Amino acid sequence: MPFLDHLADEGVTEVVFAGAIRRPRLDPALFDPRTMQIVPRILNAMQTGDDAALREVLAVFEESGLSVRAIDQILPSLVPAEGLLVGEPSERDRQDADYAARIVAGLGPLDIGQGAIVAQGLCLAVEALPGTDAMLEFAALHRDLRPNAKGAKGVLYKAPKPAQDRRIDLPTIGPDTVRRAAAADLAGIAWEAGGVILLERERTLADARAAGLFLWARG
């Protein structure tokens, strides 16, 4: 809570969340008494999944008088609107992206993750707690499972969960995503237009072009 007091002292009235979120290993010995009071509700929420935990985090900020803004209200250029940014998915890639999008939407109510990898109509991997990078490493490890070695290479698809608060924990794509998607031999990366943050845009686009991956903000 000293952190929230500090924001108030500095005259901060609005906050925006950015960056990766990790579940902390909390050490109660480090809490001041006021922080200690909010620990039980955060801990409870953490045990019921991402969405609930993050809603509690937002509530804590809002209750202390701060207004939480969405990142695309502050820096709209970070969240690409519909369109092809690099390359061109094949018809088969588009089918794989469609199926992956259905999977991510279907996973939404289960509060599991924000991504899936589909190749040749088959789901190679689903994002869970370990995150997108771990999922891409998993897909790289098992890339020989595609039924047709010369067929469609597959698509990483990312989207927010249908019911999540879009002011926090938007999925993110950047140079690391491109590097790992190339290592997994994918054809490209697709995502929900308006729902995903594209980091280091120029470098990400250049890396994708160099690796022969498409980048597609799918409508």
Add this chain to the structure above:
Amino acid sequence: MPFLDHLADEGVTEVVFAGAIRRPRLDPALFDPRTMQIVPRILNAMQTGDDAALREVLAVFEESGLSVRAIDQILPSLVPAEGLLVGEPSERDRQDADYAARIVAGLGPLDIGQGAIVAQGLCLAVEALPGTDAMLEFAALHRDLRPNAKGAKGVLYKAPKPAQDRRIDLPTIGPDTVRRAAAADLAGIAWEAGGVILLERERTLADARAAGLFLWARG
């Protein structure tokens, strides 16, 4: 097709499917002309996911006059009914199994896989094309992500997809599953009672007992 003719010649009228199923890399040069005729439908079905592909396989056998039986009609002892076989899940383990069961049921219409791993209310992994062993290896790799290192260790849950034909591709548990679940530091293995094949029952139970894992055919 020569294989189906051979079964008819031998007077076989009933078949039962057992064992792991891998998507074959088909080499058209190896097909005889009659087999070639069924290749397009199998290939088409393979591209729409497991359930469709396996339904086509069953249809091919049935159209040639064979009756396809479920494994629990032949060897009911392979498919445990409800009950605890080894150990005792804690209340928290039961909650993890409940959530994992909801995930596997929810994944069903998406035709992704037949398993999930949940620890402390969080989904560590979802089964996809690479299968249960690959999912367990993934969970072992990321086992440090549990928020509370001393908390519940987590549960592997397996179940048939809600809409699948139970005469083929029932999920399977055996000594390998136990070994990998122990390597992933899980508390135990739960599955849908009546819907999962338990291989090498005595050895699997003994191994689970030795590793301190529960085995639970969940009702």
